[in-house]
Amino acid sequence: MAKTYRVGLLGLGTVGTGVAQILQDPGARHPLFAAVKLHRVGVRSLAKERPVVLDPALLTADLAALVDDPAIDIVVEVMGGLEPARTLILGAIARGKPVVTANKALLARHGVEIFRAAQKQGVYVMLEAAVCGGIPVIQSLKQSLGANRIVGLMGIVNGTTNYILSRMAAEGAEFATVLAAAQELGYAESDPTADVDGYDAADKMAILASLAFGEQVALASVYREGIRGVTGADIAYAAELGFTIKLLGIAQRQGSSLGVRVHPTLIPRHHPLAAVQGVTNAVQILGDPIGEVVFSGPGAGGGATASAVVADVLNVVAALEVAPGRVNPLMEFPFDRMAAIAPMSATVTAFYVRLVAADRPGVIGEIGVTFGRHGVSLEAIIQKNILPNGAAEIVAITQPVQELAMQGALADLRQVQSLGAIASVFRLL
Amino acid sequence: MAKTYRVGLLGLGTVGTGVAQILQDPGARHPLFAAVKLHRVGVRSLAKERPVVLDPALLTADLAALVDDPAIDIVVEVMGGLEPARTLILGAIARGKPVVTANKALLARHGVEIFRAAQKQGVYVMLEAAVCGGIPVIQSLKQSLGANRIVGLMGIVNGTTNYILSRMAAEGAEFATVLAAAQELGYAESDPTADVDGYDAADKMAILASLAFGEQVALASVYREGIRGVTGADIAYAAELGFTIKLLGIAQRQGSSLGVRVHPTLIPRHHPLAAVQGVTNAVQILGDPIGEVVFSGPGAGGGATASAVVADVLNVVAALEVAPGRVNPLMEFPFDRMAAIAPMSATVTAFYVRLVAADRPGVIGEIGVTFGRHGVSLEAIIQKNILPNGAAEIVAITQPVQELAMQGALADLRQVQSLGAIASVFRLL
Numbered sequence: 001m002a003k004t005y006r007v008g009l010l011g012l013g014t015v016g017t018g019v020a021q022i023l024q025d026p027g028a029r030h031p032l033f034a035a036v037k038l039h040r041v042g043v044r045s046l047a048k049e050r051p052v053v054l055d056p057a058l059l060t061a062d063l064a065a066l067v068d069d070p071a072i073d074i075v076v077e078v079m080g081g082l083e084p085a086r087t088l089i090l091g092a093i094a095r096g097k098p099v100v101t102a103n104k105a106l107l108a109r110h111g112v113e114i115f116r117a118a119q120k121q122g123v124y125v126m127l128e129a130a131v132c133g134g135i136p137v138i139q140s141l142k143q144s145l146g147a148n149r150i151v152g153l154m155g156i157v158n159g160t161t162n163y164i165l166s167r168m169a170a171e172g173a174e175f176a177t178v179l180a181a182a183q184e185l186g187y188a189e190s191d192p193t194a195d196v197d198g199y200d201a202a203d204k205m206a207i208l209a210s211l212a213f214g215e216q217v218a219l220a221s222v223y224r225e226g227i228r229g230v231t232g233a234d235i236a237y238a239a240e241l242g243f244t245i246k247l248l249g250i251a252q253r254q255g256s257s258l259g260v261r262v263h264p265t266l267i268p269r270h271h272p273l274a275a276v277q278g279v280t281n282a283v284q285i286l287g288d289p290i291g292e293v294v295f296s297g298p299g300a301g302g303g304a305t306a307s308a309v310v311a312d313v314l315n316v317v318a319a320l321e322v323a324p325g326r327v328n329p330l331m332e333f334p335f336d337r338m339a340a341i342a343p344m345s346a347t348v349t350a351f352y353v354r355l356v357a358a359d360r361p362g363v364i365g366e367i368g369v370t371f372g373r374h375g376v377s378l379e380a381i382i383q384k385n386i387l388p389n390g391a392a393e394i395v396a397i398t399q400p401v402q403e404l405a406m407q408g409a410l411a412d413l414r415q416v417q418s419l420g421a422i423a424s425v426f427r428l429l
Numbered sequence: 430m431a432k433t434y435r436v437g438l439l440g441l442g443t444v445g446t447g448v449a450q451i452l453q454d455p456g457a458r459h460p461l462f463a464a465v466k467l468h469r470v471g472v473r474s475l476a477k478e479r480p481v482v483l484d485p486a487l488l489t490a491d492l493a494a495l496v497d498d499p500a501i502d503i504v505v506e507v508m509g510g511l512e513p514a515r516t517l518i519l520g521a522i523a524r525g526k527p528v529v530t531a532n533k534a535l536l537a538r539h540g541v542e543i544f545r546a547a548q549k550q551g552v553y554v555m556l557e558a559a560v561c562g563g564i565p566v567i568q569s570l571k572q573s574l575g576a577n578r579i580v581g582l583m584g585i586v587n588g589t590t591n592y593i594l595s596r597m598a599a600e601g602a603e604f605a606t607v608l609a610a611a612q613e614l615g616y617a618e619s620d621p622t623a624d625v626d627g628y629d630a631a632d633k634m635a636i637l638a639s640l641a642f643g644e645q646v647a648l649a650s651v652y653r654e655g656i657r658g659v660t661g662a663d664i665a666y667a668a669e670l671g672f673t674i675k676l677l678g679i680a681q682r683q684g685s686s687l688g689v690r691v692h693p694t695l696i697p698r699h700h701p702l703a704a705v706q707g708v709t710n711a712v713q714i715l716g717d718p719i720g721e722v723v724f725s726g727p728g729a730g731g732g733a734t735a736s737a738v739v740a741d742v743l744n745v746v747a748a749l750e751v752a753p754g755r756v757n758p759l760m761e762f763p764f765d766r767m768a769a770i771a772p773m774s775a776t777v778t779a780f781y782v783r784l785v786a787a788d789r790p791g792v793i794g795e796i797g798v799t800f801g802r803h804g805v806s807l808e809a810i811i812q813k814n815i816l817p818n819g820a821a822e823i824v825a826i827t828q829p830v831q832e833l834a835m836q837g838a839l840a841d842l843r844q845v846q847s848l849g850a851i852a853s854v855f856r857l858l
Contacts (some may be wrong), residue, residue: 029577139568143740144565289731290727291730298722301720307719
């Protein structure tokens with residue numbers, strides 16, 4: 001191997017530090033590392049103290065110059081955020097440089113622009129690290145499952161929310177308490193919106209669904225609901241009924257369209273995804289003819305994400321070694337066609353509903369009648385608990401029903417004051 | 430894409446039929462399928478009835494001529510067995526044709542010869558389907574985990590034995606009963622040796638360990654023990670102690686050597702592999718820096734295995750499209766160095782031992798003393814049950830101990846008639 005591939009690294013946070021550590025310590029890894037050199041590291045501030053021992057001569061705060069530098073063969077973007085990441089990536093592509101990125105938010109929003117530019121220039125844009133950290137789900141979708149027709153894909157793709165829900169379940173604690181603890185431990189950001197409101201999971205599902213089905217899924221078409229409304233009571237009632245509550249991303253064929261959604265979901269206790277605890281991520285793919293495969297592992301963290309970034313670098317190097325200036329068609333990202341998306345109102349699921357109602361005879365019957373008026377059949381309706389104020393907590397599980405009908409029934413129930421209040425509504429798997 | 434890649438398929442059993450079905454029905458799969466055509470199918474008997482609708486003109490019983498046919502670009506071997514598969518594969522390689530094979534027995538025995546010939550000719554030999562059916566563990570080890578130093582790999586890699594052990598646990602049944610039922614259902618062969626005695630799992634572990642550690646692991650150096658000795662009583666006692674018994678393949682670094690072994694193993698109930706039921710396969714890989722990733726899915730069956738075969742075909746086609754006559758270095762198989770293998774006697778594990786002893790005072794103490802003489806410390810020793818003949822069943826769990834010391838203690842125990850008989854010995858994870 002005569003050629004050396006010089007890497008320009010944009011960002012030296014947790015992931016960037018992990019990437020630098022691997023590239024500077026290639027022993028007992030793949031022999032191809034001999035051809036890869038860390039050439040320059042772009043950071044926002046040269047003054048900041050860094051945990052990794054780096055030759056200070058490698059550091060630069062001039063990110064645009066790094067991308068322009070003709071000595072750099074591959075640009076690795078792990079700085080995050082939309083700008084200047086987008087401009088820097090497009091700049092690298094325009095100069096014919098392959099790009100490896102972990103930036104799910106950017107790809108979910110500007111993926112089409114980026115992949116189109118990459119196709120025009122004939123360069124790789126690799127994104128394994130953007131989804132589920134080190135779990136090789138992107139490469140598997142691109143290169144290992146291509147013989148299949150993908151029927152559906154679902155997963156726990158956000159570690160922060162799974163950590164929170166796991167602790168709430170284990171400790172019988174409430175969301176706010178566990179969130180605060182997670183923030184102290186560094187498992188949740190000080191502004192937790194992206195995680196707990198499902199934005200991060202929606203970004204990842206847009207990317208995963210696009211790859212799985214070979215058509216671009218617009219981020220705006222991903223239905224999204226976070227976990228702020230999940231209470232300790234819901235988790236306990238769900239457990240009594242044999243379910244675990246997880247923030248699940250689900251992408252599936254619905255007739256000739258796709259449905260892609262992220263929401264808290266009651267999963268049967270013995271389902272493989274129900275056992276996924278803490279910050280672990282897991283993705284289940286259902287394909288024809290393969291059947292069900294499940295990938296699980298660390299969904300975040302510097303080491304795991306860096307592992308995926310460097311694997312992408314290695315794949316680009318290996319591909320360029322044998323085919324300089326060409327792009328392997330299995331390593332491209334499909335973006336030519338936009339996917340037809342089924343409206344959420346057409347989705348069919350069963351529901352869990354927790355109501356707080358007056359404790360008087362006939363309430364359960366009236367609730368059942370209201371559901372029935374909208375064609376919503378009940379699988380079970382159970383009075384659970386008398387609250388300190390004398391009201392009764394009632395939990396209902398519906399049969400599978402179209403979202404539109406269910407929303408109609410819920411709107412109706414909300415109007416009948418005597419039936420009390422709807423405290424929680426979650427979908428079943 | 431101007432070029433068409435013509436596939437010659439050797440074998441039309443379950444997997445071959447699955448491959449033919451996918452190749453003849455490319456709609457809604459990867460667009461690259463447009464370039465792939467099933468050109469000829471080699472079978473042992475032209476007279477046999479086939480479940481797949483194939484143009485009879487595709488069939489031939491002259492397998493050597495199929496390999497020789499200059500119209501054929503890629504040879505897919507799914508006939509199984511050592512010969513003529515080995516000769517046909519070497520013939521294809523000699524003619525510069527890439528090969529896709531699902532033949533684990535052949536690769537575990539003649540892999541070095543085959544991969545050396547492939548390297549000399551500069552052609553691909555792909556083997557995803559040889560291990561764990563459709564689960565993309567080979568590709569992940571080759572292409573996705575290359576940034577890691579692999580610390581260990583373990584898994585449930587044989588579906589038949591996992592099916593038998595799962596049913597024994599669920600039904601409290603004995604091995605022979607469940608084996609007979611599995612044979613009737615087609616989950617076990619009429620000669621079940623390859624599966625139940627661990628040969629198939631050892632083949633797969635030799636291949637997986639070679640890939641994971643980048644050094645060739647000789648099949649003869651894989652320690653192997655099957656599941657015939659696992660009884661319903663052992664499964665029940667293990668469960669009481671919090672363990673599930675699985676046939677586990679384990680490959681790990683032991684100092685500067687590797688240890689690779691297949692044996693029935695007591696796994697803690699909450700370990701991810703303990704939950705793997707029936708014919709499902711699962712592989713857990715521990716890497717630095719990625720941490721633990723787990724892959725699970727159907728380990729056998731025509732559809733799943735065919736999915737892996739056709740994915741390999743697609744990968745070869747994609748790679749040849751951009752780099753004809755070259756081999757991507759990440760898609761090669763490492764065979765240049767033989768791995769240094771630690772002797773089984775140096776392996777350290779805890780043990781489960783079931784003894785049948787006279788029901789008299791002092792027996793448990795004497796057993797403990799005998800273990801102690803060999804430096805084997807006990808974690809627990811429990812009298813479980815008085816058998817109809819008046820003997821007592823005793824279960825001991827040891828602390829982790831070197832295999833050599835443990836075997837010494839067991840030999841000693843076997844000599845002391847008054848202590849009764851050793852009924853079962855299994856290792857803990």
